[in-house]
């Protein structure tokens with residue numbers, strides 16, 4: 001039996017589902033029951049009533065959110081090394097420190113944070129709903145973290161004052177994109193449109209016809225009449241984009257924009273995770289209750 005058949009067999013035996021982030025390796029996306037962005041996956045996990053095990057093919061903070069939202073299920077992260085560096089940039093101490101300076105400012109945290117940080121925020125957001133979440137708050141000054149670029153983008157869109165926390169949080173993968181690369185590609189494909197993730201720099205965002213999360217990029221790619229699309233996000237998304245739009249051509253703006261943390265998950269590791277039921281993601285209940293509240297408040301915001 002080959003590895004894919006072995007994984008399928010184990011999935012049935014153990015009543016497991018595999019959820020894979022848009023940035024996963026193509027072969028991991030292809031064996032997943034569902035592929036999406038971080039919050040689409042957490043929601044999906046909540047809807048999988050019959051599942052007893054969720055294999056979360058992604059990085060630490062995403063598996064944590066799934067565990068927080070699905071306390072009755074066993075959530076597995078196939079590689080303990082799959083840790084998002086941006087999520088590690090924000091500490092609870094930093095949040096407490098800024099709250100002293102801005103006692104009336106609500107704290108909005110991007111889902112790319114650890115559960116321990118989420119427990120200290122008022123509400124979470126994703127890159128898909130950050131503008132709506134910030135607009136939903138009855139405050140003009142808001143503490144926002146950890147991504148500085150997303151914070152600047154949301155401030156531009158809402159006109160509110162966003163205090164970044166930490167001062168320079170960033171995604172090392174999205175920071176690799178530079179506008180010069182788009183200029184060169186536009187010469188090669190003059191009719192192409194450009195779509196860019198809000199974690200990219202302002203200069204990169206200024207090259208874009210469309211700025212949005214991976215889920216919004218998928219929708220834009222389906223709806224745009226353009227046949228060639230230059231993509232400013234992690235290269236794993238191109239697999240899904242090409243699968244969903246075989247008649248269109250997708251080109252990544254910078255070919256080495258690979259998140260090494262996402263790519264730690266191989267088919268072998270997914271198989272081992274399912275077989276040995278490792279590594280179980282456990283969040284202490286006192287943290288989980290607060291983090292769940294922040295995530296649930298986000299789900300109540302219409303976007």
Ligand code: SF4
Nearest residue numbers: 059084085171173259
């Ligand atoms: S792409 Fe960036 S934000 Fe996403 S997991 Fe990798 S380092 Fe973290």
